[in-house]
Amino acid sequence: MLQFESIYPIIYVAVTLALTYIATRIVTLFIRGIFRSGIPIIAVHVEKVVIVAIWVIGVLIAVQTVGVRIDLILLLFALVGFAAIIAFRDVMQNIAARYFSELYVPFKLGDEITVLNYTGKVIGVNPTCTILLTKEENIISIPNQIFMKEPIINSTQAAWKELIIPIIVPTTIDLAEFEENVLKACNKLKMYWDENFPPLLTTKRRDEKEIHLELRLMVNTAEKKEIAASEINRRIFEIQQRLKSKARQTP
Known part of the structure; x- marks a missing residue:
């Protein structure tokens, strides 16, 4: 007992x-x-x-x-x-805002944007703020949380066309196979893309556990951008799950 x-x-x-x-x-x-x-x-x-x-x-x-x-x-x-x-309330708000702005705010490095009556080219984005360079060569630092609260004007030519999708995959999967499957998925949705700009999948960074990728697409019609984004995201998710399952089964 x-x-x-x-x-x-x-x-x-x-x-x-x-x-x-x-x-x-x-x-x-x-x-x-x-x-x-x-x-x-x-x-x-x-x-x-x-x-x-x-x-x-x-x-x-x-x-x-x-x-x-x-x-x-x-x-x-x-x-x-x-x-x-x-x-760290303000710092965390800015860091969280940067994460969501990468997904939902339509601008990237090099774009000409206007926010809070400030206009400039985006030359840097860090965890707490986005840095603009004005035509007068002044530097403006804008807290990232502002981009989740205020209207933003992107004056870059054909900015509406660009669709950027960040992707994270584990290092356990075959990266070449993943890239091949993603590009095939893009090809099946070619009715949404501008034929002059083929899909571009690049590796942003890599560590021991994860690979950070970025898929860059150019849509041909503004009205179909949300539909195209939803469809390609769904297919990428399915590819991820299929290859993760395959990696777990591989001895």
């Missing part, structure tokens, strides 16, 4: 962690279903955040079984988190 009582906490911890793993797999499938027709890069980030949150909860429950009071740990996390939010 004593022997069973001594190993009971270990069994409980193991079962809790196993259930946590199963929960992450189920939630991952659910998230992928929700974002099937959405933007792939958002699905990747949402999946990461949710998985981390589930593991934190699972580990805290497991830790509680060995006699550690998690209420104090949660209180400490809450106090530290609240203090960080207050201290």
Whole structure:
């Protein structure tokens, strides 16, 4: 009896962690279903955040079984988190705004834009601000959160044509195969693209776990831009999931 009582906490911890793993797999499938027709890069980030949150909860429950009071740990996390939010509120707003502006705000480096009565060429974008160069060669630094609140005018010629899709894929998949499949998907949707500008898929950066890519397309009709974006995003998402599954099955 004593022997069973001594190993009971270990069994409980193991079962809790196993259930946590199963929960992450189920939630991952659910998230992928929700974002099937959405933007792939958002699905990747949402999946990461949710998985981390589930593991934190699972580990805290497991830790509680060995006699550690998690209420104090949660209180400490809450106090530290609240203090960080207050201290870095503006910085976090700008960083978050930059992330969403990369997806939804129609401008890029080199474009001529107007915001808050300031006009200039975009010469830099960092985590907190976007830098414009005016015709008078003045430098203007605009907080990224402004772009989520104020109207923006992009004066660059044919700016409406360009469709830029950021993509993140794990290093475990075959990059050449992924690129080939994406370009084939683009070719199947050629009715949306300007035939003078073929699809361009480039690698922006790479680390040990992820590869950051950028797909650049030019639409031929402004009215079909949203439809084209939704359709190509859906196909990219399906390619990602298919190649991830293939990579997991490969020994």
